[in-house]
Amino acid sequence: MKRFDFAPMPTADGYFGDYGGQIVPPELKQIMDDIDRAYEEIRQQPEFQAELAMLHADYVGRPSPVYLARRLSEQLGGARIYLKREDLNHTGAHKINHCLGEALLAKYMGKTKVLAETGAGQHGVALATACALVGIPCEIHMGQVDIEKEHPNVTKMKILGCKVVSVTRGTATLKDAVDSAFEEYLKDPVNSIYAIGSVVGPHPFPKMVRDFQSIIGREAREQFLAKTGTLPDIITACVGGGSNAMGLFTAFLDDEDVRIVGVEPAGKGLDTPDHAATLSKGRPGQLHGMKCYVLEDAAGEPLPVHSIASGLDYPGIGPQHSYLKDLGRVEYDTATDDECLDAYMTLSRVEGIIPALESAHAVAWAMRTAPTLGRDQSILINLSGRGDKDADYVAERLGL
Known part of the structure; x- marks a missing residue:
């Protein structure tokens, strides 16, 4: 049941x-x-x-592979970390x-x-x-x-x-x-x-x-089973509006043993106004033609939001994410700007994969979580985009 x-x-x-x-x-x-x-x-x-x-096959280059990040997994200890490589698609993202x-x-x-x-x-x-x-x-x-x-x-x-x-x-x-x-x-x-x-x-x-994004999860579920003979213990993705996350999550919603985690941008901290953690700190409201969770002021106007990742700084969220939060099927956690930058650099230097700042939020959550789990457990991250678009900004920010 x-x-x-x-x-x-x-x-x-x-x-x-x-x-x-x-x-x-x-x-x-x-x-x-x-x-x-x-x-x-x-x-x-x-x-x-x-x-x-x-x-999908001849233009985008699908299916995108599922990759075991061996060196990152070994460095962190604990759960094995896998990446669904949407960064390898034509145009560099999901x-x-x-x-x-x-x-x-x-x-x-x-x-x-x-x-x-x-x-x-x-x-x-x-x-x-x-x-x-x-x-x-x-x-x-x-x-x-x-x-x-x-x-x-x-x-x-x-x-x-x-x-x-x-x-x-x-x-x-x-x-x-x-x-x-x-x-x-x-x-x-x-x-x-x-x-x-x-x-x-x-x-x-x-x-x-x-529906168009659900190909991510359908591929990933089949690929993971073929590689390991089982499903991942946890799947995770960054969440702004929520398309890459819903693309991965949809295929696993009925798999009750798979823990599903969306990672929102905590920005400079949830105790500051400089974040975009809609599901973590918002409330039900209306925005852009839909009912959803919204970060808004007392008058019901959307608040200014912040994230180091331009694709995540949105004061609303997809309505299906709002429903799944209330239902309790999907957990929603956060990662800060600093955690995101650390994940961006770590994945780049340990695996030779430069992630989008958006995707690095999910990587940061996995890096935080993997050491708390056993070596027989696994985390599948939707690496939703590549980070060449962010390279100059990160280099300037970190003084590289």
């Missing part, structure tokens, strides 16, 4: 328990429903499935998984423009890549702070033919980029599509992005 009795995820109207939904202006309700209907149509088509499978799906959906729907936000730039690069592949113009909104911090990705987007819009309002980071891109989308929602970069936003995006 399973330990958890899951409700449908999501329901027909886009709810994961009490979270999710479609909190949009009336004029957008039909647009969202049209996207949902087109998605449900296209996902059933053998031609679409065949094209996506071909692109983002290409859903961007290909969204670009193909836009083409199927006859859209003439794709809009999106990006934080660290990985979603922006992946979407610009996918749009170049299918031949649809792409416009990416990015906070000015992140543009300066992640400039290599900005250059890539421009080379790929993408229009990059600098957002200077507010904190000039991810939340403000979402606001800006959505406002542009509202100008012509009929001919354009907003390709949301995580499992957030109004229905059907949390469902759709999760």
Whole structure:
């Protein structure tokens, strides 16, 4: 008997328990429903499935391998640490998984423009890549702070033919980029599509992005069984909006003996305002067309948030994560900026693998946890992206 009795995820109207939904202006309700209907149509088509499978294999380079980090495991003692190498995908992160799906959906729907936000730039690069592949113009909104911090990705987007819009309002980071891109989308929602970069936003995006990302967990479960004859004791991933985490977690939700841990950014510390630990410190609210946990002030306005990782500094969280937290199926812990930097450098120098700062949060949690476990136990980390985009920033920060 399973330990958890899951409700449908999501329901027909886009709810994961009490979270999710479609909190949009009336004029957008039909647009969202049209996207949902087109998605449900296209996902059933053998031609679409065949094209996506071909692109996964021949364009992205899937399946991404599961790698035993032997030297890191030996150095830490305790549990064996494995990495699901999404950093080896074309464009360097998990983002290409859903961007290909969204670009193909836009083409199927006859859209003439794709809009999106990006934080660290990985979603922006992946979407610009996918749009170049299918031949649809792409416009990416990015906070000015992140543009300066992640400039290599900005250059890539421009080379790929993408229009990059600098957002200077507010904190000039991810939340403000979402606001800006959505406002542009509202100008012509009929001919354009907003390709949301995580499992957030109004229905059907949390469902759709999760489905496209779930290939991570399906592969990882099969690969781990083939390598070890058993399932991992713990799986873990960083959590901002939550797409890479949900991509890994989905395949393991029914495996009651697998402990599942999402790692949020504690920034400069949970006792300071400079963090983005939404599930650890937030409360249920509304943001960007959905009900979810939100970091907000007494007036219900989203708080400014902080993380060393641009892709994690978001004051909300995917509605399915919110539901799984309340249900108790997934644990949510945190890692600080300093722990993240230590993990970034340790994995680089011990295994020769430079992780994205986002992914380094999950590595940091595993490094903290592995020594407390037995050598017969295992931790599988979703290494969601590579860290070349962060190298100059880290080098300057650490004085290398």
